[in-house]
Amino acid sequence: MxxxxxxxxxxxxxxxxxxxxxxxxxxxxxxxxxxxxxxxxxxxxxxxxxxxxxxxxxxxxVGNSDEKMEDELDNVEFLFRMNSKGLTEKEKEIFRRELIEFMEERKKSFRKDG
CATH class of the missing domain: 1.10.260.40 (lambda repressor-like DNA-binding domains)
Structure with a gap:
């Protein structure tokens, strides 16, 4: 498709x-x-x-998967790759960790709201 x-x-x-x-x-x-x-x-x-x-x-x-929702970590990885250009290795490490923490917090928030 x-x-x-x-x-x-x-x-x-x-x-x-x-x-x-x-x-x-x-x-x-x-x-x-x-x-x-x-x-x-x-x-x-x-x-x-x-x-x-x-x-x-x-x-x-974009047609690379037949699964509508993949693991959230896949999306975190995509966001990380899109937004980490120009960062040092140390900054990338912090950024990746903070993205994962943010996603976890949002999941908790949605569970409370739902």
């Missing part, structure tokens, strides 16, 4: 309009629509945001 088709299907499964998703992403509806038509591709940053909005892993979104 092409990215554009998967994106459209996921949006519809979530019961969202193109305007809804575009608004959540902070972009225009025509910009979002161009992704669903396959005319353009989103940036890595927008891929992460789309995955969050549609509650799927980035790998699933």
């Amino acid at each position: 092409e990215f554009s088709e998967r994106l459209k299907n996921l949006r519809k499964e979530a019961g969202l309009t193109q305007v809804d998703v575009a608004s959540k992403l902070g972009i225009s509806q025509p910009a979002y629509a161009s992704w669903e038509r396959g005319v353009k591709k989103p940036t890595q940053e927008n891929l992460v945001k789309i995955a969050q909005v549609l509650n799927v892993s980035v790998d699933y979104l």
Whole structure:
């Protein structure tokens, strides 16, 4: 399945309009629509945001996995790789640990709220 088709299907499964998703992403509806038509591709940053909005892993979104939600650590690793460029090894070590701690805290918070 092409990215554009998967994106459209996921949006519809979530019961969202193109305007809804575009608004959540902070972009225009025509910009979002161009992704669903396959005319353009989103940036890595927008891929992460789309995955969050549609509650799927980035790998699933881009067709690298058949699992909609993968282990949270996979997402942490992706975020780490995207945002750790230019850091020293020591800074990377701290950043990775803090990302994992943040994800764990958010999980606890969601369990309390749910």
